[in-house]
Amino acid sequence: MKYDVAIIGGGPAGLNAALVLGRARKTVALFDNARPRNRVTHASHGFITRDGVKPSEFRRIAYEEVLGYPTVKHWEIGVTDIRSSEEGFVIDTSAGEQVQAGKIILAGGLREELPEIKDIREFYGKSLFACPFCDGWELRDQALVIISDQPHAFHKVKLLQNWSRDCIVCTNGAAEALNVEQREQLAARGITVIDTPISFLSGQNGMLERVHFTDGTSIERSGGFIDPAQIPNLDFSEALGYDTMENGAVITNEMGKTTVEGVYAAGDAAYVMPSQLIYAAASGSKAAMAVMADLTEENWKLL
Numbered sequence: 001m002k003y004d005v006a007i008i009g010g011g012p013a014g015l016n017a018a019l020v021l022g023r024a025r026k027t028v029a030l031f032d033n034a035r036p037r038n039r040v041t042h043a044s045h046g047f048i049t050r051d052g053v054k055p056s057e058f059r060r061i062a063y064e065e066v067l068g069y070p071t072v073k074h075w076e077i078g079v080t081d082i083r084s085s086e087e088g089f090v091i092d093t094s095a096g097e098q099v100q101a102g103k104i105i106l107a108g109g110l111r112e113e114l115p116e117i118k119d120i121r122e123f124y125g126k127s128l129f130a131c132p133f134c135d136g137w138e139l140r141d142q143a144l145v146i147i148s149d150q151p152h153a154f155h156k157v158k159l160l161q162n163w164s165r166d167c168i169v170c171t172n173g174a175a176e177a178l179n180v181e182q183r184e185q186l187a188a189r190g191i192t193v194i195d196t197p198i199s200f201l202s203g204q205n206g207m208l209e210r211v212h213f214t215d216g217t218s219i220e221r222s223g224g225f226i227d228p229a230q231i232p233n234l235d236f237s238e239a240l241g242y243d244t245m246e247n248g249a250v251i252t253n254e255m256g257k258t259t260v261e262g263v264y265a266a267g268d269a270a271y272v273m274p275s276q277l278i279y280a281a282a283s284g285s286k287a288a289m290a291v292m293a294d295l296t297e298e299n300w301k302l303l
């Protein structure tokens, strides 16, 4: 059987695409290897009607809705390769199965590389986060650390003042992340900057208590924000020929169409910003509409 559309990645982007396509009576092959980016966190925020929902519960509800449409089939498995064929595309799964589809939506999300600080994974998603809009409310008025060696460190500090006025900035040895003028502005507002590299973090059950530096000093902090590097999970650009950004994310137009006919992308895979569930879901919906526009034209010629 050849499916109308294969969706690679069943997070909010891929699931919302599957919902739109299932409702449009298209046959959909939905592949997901169940490694969503937010699996490290206890609750998701900022999605109306789902504020504070557990990521696993969000997915449970979404799969229940999507798989209620009989033309959508779910494989809980990874896709290892995709190539073009005369009929459209052939998808290889990690179980050695081959599936054919006329269109492809890439929605595999991204993975994060955390700063190289001992035990940081233990705290990420519990008391250390990446996005103030997702988790700032939960850390409001707390003693926060902002760990960033990125050029936008200054912007992040300014933004975080909306949630807590007790922020200490750690450049983790990358003093160049803040210039002289930015340091003056921070000092004028009583915001401390520490450039000494961090040696480790301490706390209980993922709840941060202290940040320890290589010179033996430490500061008491109960939470904070970091700037992980973000790397797209899927890279089929060589096989399929679509254009990518410098970081490997898929380049698309406003509707999620890539530079290759029949290939679309949504969510974190296409670096849809701000990187949040609601934008990922919306972009999945748009990619599905773009697929529908193309299928409608193709099918019209055959009627």
Ligand SMILES: Cc1cc2nc3c(=O)[nH]c(=O)nc-3n(C[C@H](O)[C@H](O)[C@H](O)COP(=O)(O)OP(=O)(O)OC[C@H]3O[C@@H](n4cnc5c(N)ncnc54)[C@H](O)[C@@H]3O)c2cc1C
Residues within 6 Å of the ligand: 008, 009, 010, 011, 012, 013, 014, 031, 032, 033, 034, 035, 036, 037, 038, 040, 041, 043, 044, 045, 046, 047, 077, 078, 079, 080, 107, 108, 109, 110, 112, 124, 125, 129, 130, 133, 134, 135, 233, 234, 266, 267, 268, 269, 275, 276, 277, 278, 280
């Ligand atoms: C700690 C943390 C907290 C967050 N908190 C919030 C929050 O409170 N509110 C909010 O709106 N956003 C939050 N986010 C951001 C949110 O998780 C992302 O914006 C959202 O998950 C992006 O959706 P997506 O569908 O693009 O990718 P994902 O949700 O990551 O889904 C991609 C899916 O594709 C699958 N996949 C990848 N490669 C393959 C493959 N080769 N074959 C098959 N399947 C594959 C993955 O297993 C995964 O299930 C948070 C992120 C993190 C890291």
